[in-house]
Amino acid sequence: MEGWRLVCSWNGHEGRSKRKGDYDESLADWPRKQEDSLSAAGLSSLGQWLQQDMADSAQAQKLVYLVTGGCGFLGEHVVRMLLQREPRLRELRIFDLQLGPWLEELKTGPVQVTAIQGDVTQAHEVIAAVAGAHVVIHAAGLVDVFGRASPETIHEVNVQGTKNVIEACVQTGTQFLVYTSSMEVVGPNVKGHPFYRGNEDTPYEAVHRHPYPHSKALAEQLVLKANGRKVRGGLPLVTCALRPTGIYGEGHQIMRDIYYQGLRLGGRLFRAIPASVEHGRVYVGNVAWMHVLVARELEQRAALMGGQVYFCYDESPYKSYEDFNMEFLGPCGLRLVGTHPLLPYWLLMLLAALNALLQWLLRPLLLYAPLLNPYTLAVANTTFTVSTNKAQRHFGYEPLFSWEDSRTRTIRWVQAMDGSAQ
Ligand SMILES: NC(=O)C1=CN([C@@H]2O[C@H](COP(=O)(O)OP(=O)(O)OC[C@H]3O[C@@H](n4cnc5c(N)ncnc54)[C@H](O)[C@@H]3O)[C@@H](O)[C@H]2O)C=CC1
Numbered sequence: 001m002e003g004w005r006l007v008c009s010w011n012g013h014e015g016r017s018k019r020k021g022d023y024d025e026s027l028a029d030w031p032r033k034q035e036d037s038l039s040a041a042g043l044s045s046l047g048q049w050l051q052q053d054m055a056d057s058a059q060a061q062k063l064v065y066l067v068t069g070g071c072g073f074l075g076e077h078v079v080r081m082l083l084q085r086e087p088r089l090r091e092l093r094i095f096d097l098q099l100g101p102w103l104e105e106l107k108t109g110p111v112q113v114t115a116i117q118g119d120v121t122q123a124h125e126v127i128a129a130v131a132g133a134h135v136v137i138h139a140a141g142l143v144d145v146f147g148r149a150s151p152e153t154i155h156e157v158n159v160q161g162t163k164n165v166i167e168a169c170v171q172t173g174t175q176f177l178v179y180t181s182s183m184e185v186v187g188p189n190v191k192g193h194p195f196y197r198g199n200e201d202t203p204y205e206a207v208h209r210h211p212y213p214h215s216k217a218l219a220e221q222l223v224l225k226a227n228g229r230k231v232r233g234g235l236p237l238v239t240c241a242l243r244p245t246g247i248y249g250e251g252h253q254i255m256r257d258i259y260y261q262g263l264r265l266g267g268r269l270f271r272a273i274p275a276s277v278e279h280g281r282v283y284v285g286n287v288a289w290m291h292v293l294v295a296r297e298l299e300q301r302a303a304l305m306g307g308q309v310y311f312c313y314d315e316s317p318y319k320s321y322e323d324f325n326m327e328f329l330g331p332c333g334l335r336l337v338g339t340h341p342l343l344p345y346w347l348l349m350l351l352a353a354l355n356a357l358l359q360w361l362l363r364p365l366l367l368y369a370p371l372l373n374p375y376t377l378a379v380a381n382t383t384f385t386v387s388t389n390k391a392q393r394h395f396g397y398e399p400l401f402s403w404e405d406s407r408t409r410t411i412r413w414v415q416a417m418d419g420s421a422q
């Protein structure tokens with residue numbers, strides 16, 4: 001006998017078939033390590049083992065996770081990754097201002113999926129959502145560098161909202177909080193200092209004037225400072241913050257906007273940034289995986305991981321923001337015109353300033369929020385890359401998706417966007 005593929009379906013719930021694959025992987029070789037054929041005694045011990053494992057499995061599925069911002073670009077990937085790769089989940093709560101219709105399809109699985117329409121700026125709504133959760137992954141945020149929201153609103157959501165999440169953990173007794181921070185907490189700073197292949201310990205003057213990075217820095221500080229606070233029941237709160245660089249992948253709105261901009265310009269994009277200016281990028285699936293891993297390891301490694309920050313990284317190559325985007329947009333028919341910026345930097349700054357002026361003048365009538373503004377130009381034009389293995393050292397993180405896989409998945413997504421598959 002070659003060896004069994006042991007397939008378990010627990011309690012007859014069809015939904016658990018979702019785990020057969022994983023279980024298959026973990027158990028597929030199990031008989032192969034045993035004798036090729038099982039004696040009566042062996043069959044009996046196999047039955048006992050299966051019974052114990054079913055009991056363990058039922059016992060193991062006991063955790064309640066809450067993901068704030070779970071319907072966003074990153075949030076959706078975190079939600080799906082948890083359902084696929086966190087076997088201890090009993091309930092997954094998804095808290096968001098705007099719930100997505102795709103949530104319905106998740107309710108047929110073995111994990112109880114609870115969609116909660118709520119606002120992190122409303123403390124009572126956050127407390128109700130957090131109560132009873134074992135882990136909170138706080139990814140909700142106003143990601144705006146295009147002037148769509150006021151500085152006050154950005155602060156209200158990103159800072160006050162994070163305060164509300166922290167206080168809800170303390171008041172309800174939730175012990176583990178993972179915060180989705182950002183590279184922007186570090187830089188690029190207002191002085192345009194490059195951050196070249198830096199890590200979590202690299203000295204850098206993190207000075208921000210723009211409301212978004214400023215709000216993320218304040219929120220991260222609150223989360224890290226809250227580490228060790230006593231929660232209801234007297235146990236310590238364990239927090240950590242993950243700092244993704246520029247996230248790309250299925251669902252990335254900016255990539256979508258740039259793609260359609262290129263289509264409108266006859267399949268061409270015009271280089272504005274020197275190819276030498278490298279910008280760190282990380283695939284959304286690997287960012288989601290790091291969130292799942294941190295949430296799982298935070299309890300066992302609280303002393304090491306509590307109060308720590310971790311850059312999110314993978315094997316995505318170091319390139320300029322525009323050249324990196326072309327890895328996906330090129331195979332979808334777009335061309336980046338120019339080996340050097342077509343316009344001098346002073347003219348780009350002038351155009352960016354004009355866009356900011358236009359946005360201000362038109363605000364009473366309509367929202368004009370182009371990609372090019374003084375802040376996005378400055379950020380795009382400043383090298384910011386990370387090179388670190390702190391996540392690997394602290395909790396064994398390895399990217400789940402290779403660069404080739406990440407690239408293929410993103411290309412397929414762009415191609416599917418308007419049926420442009422070639
Ligand atoms: N997109 C990127 O390149 C990067 C994003 N991040 C961080 O990752 C997190 C997620 O970002 P994305 O998925 O890109 O943004 P996103 O805008 O797609 O997702 C944010 C989610 O938060 C929700 N949200 C906003 N305000 C809320 C409120 N008041 N109450 C409840 N939910 C609210 C939104 O509805 C949305 O579903 C953010 O915290 C962001 O700062 C960090 C680094 C890079």
Ligand SMILES: CC(C)[C@@H](O)CC[C@@H](C)[C@H]1CC[C@H]2[C@@H]3[C@H](O)CC4=CC(=O)CC[C@]4(C)[C@H]3CC[C@]12C
Nearest residue numbers: 143145182184245246272321371372376377379380
């Ligand atoms: C118009 C051209 C100058 C064009 O190249 C502009 C690109 C610009 C829109 C992006 C360049 C760098 C991006 C930011 C970076 O990836 C870091 C970020 C981290 C976050 O937490 C949120 C998003 C962002 C600020 C990201 C936004 C888009 C860019 C500024």
